Amino acid sequence: MDIKEIKKLKVGEVLEDINLKQYTTYKAGGIGKVLVIPNSINDLVKLLNYIKENKLKYKILGFGSNLIFTNEVYDGILIKLDKLNDVKIEGTKITVGAGYSLIKLSLLAAKNDLAGLEFASGIPGTVGGAVFMNAGAYKSDMGYIVTEIKVLTPDLEVKTMYNNELDFHYRTSFLQKNRDYVCLEATLVLYKGKKEAIMNVIRDRKLRRLESQPLEYPSAGSVFRNPEGDFAGRLIEEIGYKGKQIGGAMVSTKHANFIINVGGATGKDIKKLITDIQEKIKKEYNIELKVEQEFVE
Numbered sequence: 001m002d003i004k005e006i007k008k009l010k011v012g013e014v015l016e017d018i019n020l021k022q023y024t025t026y027k028a029g030g031i032g033k034v035l036v037i038p039n040s041i042n043d044l045v046k047l048l049n050y051i052k053e054n055k056l057k058y059k060i061l062g063f064g065s066n067l068i069f070t071n072e073v074y075d076g077i078l079i080k081l082d083k084l085n086d087v088k089i090e091g092t093k094i095t096v097g098a099g100y101s102l103i104k105l106s107l108l109a110a111k112n113d114l115a116g117l118e119f120a121s122g123i124p125g126t127v128g129g130a131v132f133m134n135a136g137a138y139k140s141d142m143g144y145i146v147t148e149i150k151v152l153t154p155d156l157e158v159k160t161m162y163n164n165e166l167d168f169h170y171r172t173s174f175l176q177k178n179r180d181y182v183c184l185e186a187t188l189v190l191y192k193g194k195k196e197a198i199m200n201v202i203r204d205r206k207l208r209r210l211e212s213q214p215l216e217y218p219s220a221g222s223v224f225r226n227p228e229g230d231f232a233g234r235l236i237e238e239i240g241y242k243g244k245q246i247g248g249a250m251v252s253t254k255h256a257n258f259i260i261n262v263g264g265a266t267g268k269d270i271k272k273l274i275t276d277i278q279e280k281i282k283k284e285y286n287i288e289l290k291v292e293q294e295f296v297e
Contacts, residue, residue: 001056001077003034009050011043012036012083020074024064025124027218028248028265030072035061037080041184044079045156048182051077052156059296060182062129063101066220066293070267074296081128084184089114093147094188098128102135110202115193116145121202122209123221128183132175133292134168138205143168145188154180171225171292214252217260223274224257224289232289233257239280246273271295 007014014036020029038044051058057076061067084097087105089112096105106121119140123130131149134141148162167174175181209215224232236242236256244251248265251273252258259273278289 001033001054001075006034006036006047006050006077009046011047012038018078020064020069023061023078023080024067024069025218025220026064026068026261026265026267026270028261028267028270029069030074030267032069032074032078033076035078035080037082039083041084041152041158044081044084044182044184045152047077047079048152048156060128062099062126062132063124065123065125065129066133067296068220068267068270068293069296070271071297081126081184084128086185092190092192094190095185096127096188097185098126098131098183100127101125102127102130106202109190110195110198113193113195113198114190115198116140116190117188118198118201118205122206127186131166131183131186132173134171134173134176136171141168141170142186143173145190146186147189148187149183150185151175152182152184158184212255214254214258214260217252217262218265219252219258219260220293222257222292223259224277225292227287227289230287231257235281235285235287235289236277239277239284241277241280244273244276246276249273251277267295 016034018032018035020032021027036047038047059076059078061078061080081099084099087096087100102120102123102125106117109117119137123135130142134143148160151159151161153159226232233256241251242256243253247269248261248263249269250260250262252260259270281287281289
């Protein structure tokens with residue numbers, strides 16, 4: 001990978017040898033060789049064209065709220081879509097760039113008397129990442145409110161995809177299974193509400209999270225999907241793994257489906273703890289716990 005050539009493309013800001021701890025909510029990870037923040041969709045197309053022509057490894061990075069970098073060096077190109085952050089509100093419809101903060105968007109919706117996005121007020125990701133993951137909470141998720149998205153296809157063409165094409169299911173979507181597609185923008189349809197009532201819901205849920213989740217430590221939220229008819233946290237408690245620690249990674253004593261960085265955790269520590277839990281649950285209950293988070297090598 002020739003960083004000088006990447007800079008010559010003039011597609012946006014290019015950062016070298018970044019500390020990945022600054023780019024993940026786990027605050028864990030080694031060095032990223034290069035990170036590019038494209039100025040526009042056209043610049044993103046130009047960059048991806050260069051990447052594909054040269055068969056380079058790359059990864060689209062949101063706020064790193066679901067990523068675990070497991071190696072000391074990520075030797076591909078990381079791409080952040082921070083500049084794709086336009087937002088437009090028309091009645092109950094919001095059109096928003098993939099790089100926009102989901103928490104910020106939920107507060108903007110409330111300010112404009114729009115309800116339906118309260119579930120996202122504690123999810124520290126980008127809109128694009130939330131669509132990719134079908135992020136959700138409180139029995140709602142992006143699949144309920146996203147009507148269409150603008151994507152970049154594997155052929156680097158901009159295309160609109162509609163809700164019925166996006167295969168939204170519990171913590172998954174078409175984009176997760178087709179990673180050569182990149183979410184550029186999403187259109188959400190909400191419904192009219194009253195700002196104060198919406199903010200009351202947001203405040204109430206924040207208090208509930210503070211009481212039940214270890215928000216004082218770096219983490220990436222729930223580690224495992226809940227198996228049908230059960231809770232991952234309950235199963236982890238049952239096998240006695242609350243407080244279990246490997247290096248700086250620990251199963252939270254407050255909520256067993258959270259792994260927290262209690263100091264100096266590496267991606268390898270977190271991955272080892274996750275796989276240990278999976279193996280133990282499989283052995284004890286014959287249940288395959290599915291990881292909500294993503295390992296990046």
